[in-house]
Amino acid sequence: MKFFIDSANLNEIREAASLGILDGVTTNPSLIAKESNVNFKEHILKICEILNWEGASVSAEVVATDYEGMLREGRDLAKIHPNVYVKLPMTKAGLQGTHTLSKEGIRINQTLIFNATQALMSAKAGSTFVSPFIGRLDDIGHEGMGLVGEIREIFDNYGFNTQILAASIRHPLHVIESARLGADIATMPFKVIEQLLKHPLTDIGLANFLKDWEKVKQ
Numbered sequence: 661m662k663f664f665i666d667s668a669n670l671n672e673i674r675e676a677a678s679l680g681i682l683d684g685v686t687t688n689p690s691l692i693a694k695e696s697n698v699n700f701k702e703h704i705l706k707i708c709e710i711l712n713w714e715g716a717s718v719s720a721e722v723v724a725t726d727y728e729g730m731l732r733e734g735r736d737l738a739k740i741h742p743n744v745y746v747k748l749p750m751t752k753a754g755l756q757g758t759h760t761l762s763k764e765g766i767r768i769n770q771t772l773i774f775n776a777t778q779a780l781m782s783a784k785a786g787s788t789f790v791s792p793f794i795g796r797l798d799d800i801g802h803e804g805m806g807l808v809g810e811i812r813e814i815f816d817n818y819g820f821n822t823q824i825l826a827a828s829i830r831h832p833l834h835v836i837e838s839a840r841l842g843a844d845i846a847t848m849p850f851k852v853i854e855q856l857l858k859h860p861l862t863d864i865g866l867a868n869f870l871k872d873w874e875k876v877k878q
């Protein structure tokens with residue numbers, strides 16, 4: 661399973677990369693807006709320079725809502741670095757954009773997926789990733805994780821290569837369930853990455869080892 665960080669913060673991205681578990685980064689306009697005074701394209705390049713190995717993936721989202729605008733922005737973003745994946749929203753224009761840009765070899769992360777038909781249509785149109793938003797479904801009383809399972813079943817039924825990118829992850833259980841259900845990727849905030857590696861018994865165990873070691877006096 662691939663781990664992506666859902667962040668546009670360079671310090672968080674560098675720290676996550678230093679852990680040796682990072683395969684990619686997802687950004688969106690809201691995450692970019694949290695970073696003060698950045699030039700969008702320059703910032704995406706800086707992220708790509710951190711994740712500069714072959715096979716890493718950095719998702720950058722278009723803000724145009726019309727087909728022509730999405731093509732223009734998508735082509736522009738794809739030129740920034742070979743590791744850029746273009747994020748297109750799951751709208752009619754977004755689907756048309758996926759169809760056109762994927763044929764040009766631009767890898768598409770179809771974002772804002774909230775049901776299985778959207779995922780199926782996106783895969784048929786040629787997306788590389790579909791991003792079901794788990795946490796936002798939970799927020800409105802729908803079990804987000806069920807959607808990951810549904811998409812997995814459908815993609816396996818027909819042999820789609822499109823990867824399932826579990827997004828809008830809020831806590832470690834979302835990551836565990838995504839892994840159990842066969843999501844290819846989980847993208848998560850830095851806080852969740854930190855939570856994944858922690859256990860109170862590890863801290864207590866280490867504190868006890870160090871306390872006992874003081875008695876050895878070496």
Ligand code: E4P
Binds near residue numbers: 666686771793796847
């Ligand atoms: C994914 O690509 C999105 O950027 C992200 O996961 C959205 O998460 P949120 O619902 O916490 O904003």
